[in-house]
Amino acid sequence: DGGITQSPKYLFRKEGQNVTLSCEQNLNHDAMYWYRQDPGQGLRLIYYSQIVNDFQKGDIAEGYSVSREKKESFPLTVTSAQKNPTAFYLCASSSSADTQYFGPGTRLTVL
């Protein structure tokens, strides 16, 4: 059953805490992406990776970090430097500069 998965579905963070969101794909896609979505808004790109061991900042990378040690995995860490992290986070992957396939999302809430 091919696809892209994200975990957890819901995540709660205390002030000053780092949290890591998981994104895994078994579609054999080279490229992976992290987006943030705020209520009633479109998606904004946080980080993207076109190949293993390489990644680039998107439009709103401040306060976030990523790694791409394996083709299948692209975890996102929301650091304490991100002052307003409450949002819906979406991961996507693609095989080319073309259609992106999205995971179900993680809703992060700061307590």
Place this chain on the structure above:
Amino acid sequence: SQQGEEDPQALSIQEGENATMNCSYKTSINNLQWYRQNSGRGLVHLILIRSNEREKHSGRLRVTLDTSKKSSSLLITASRAADTASYFCATEGSSNTGKLIFGQGTTLQVKP
């Protein structure tokens, strides 16, 4: 940065009617894509139109692209209650990085 602007922001129609959503963008593109998002879920790809194409069909969906006006439209014919969702346009620029820039979306409600 968000390149796309979508119009209208919200649309409410009766089942069986057609729904038209518009998207405008600012810079040159390789392609323009439309995605659908049900509430609280991930996005699902609907259709992609390349910069050298003017119209594309997929089932009840019809997409047009006017690169001279930097605009696109998505038409859903014979709408169903299950079409209720948010619809986003996304543009891929000429840099071939695969980066998509999303519009803010149109929320469609189809009343049974």
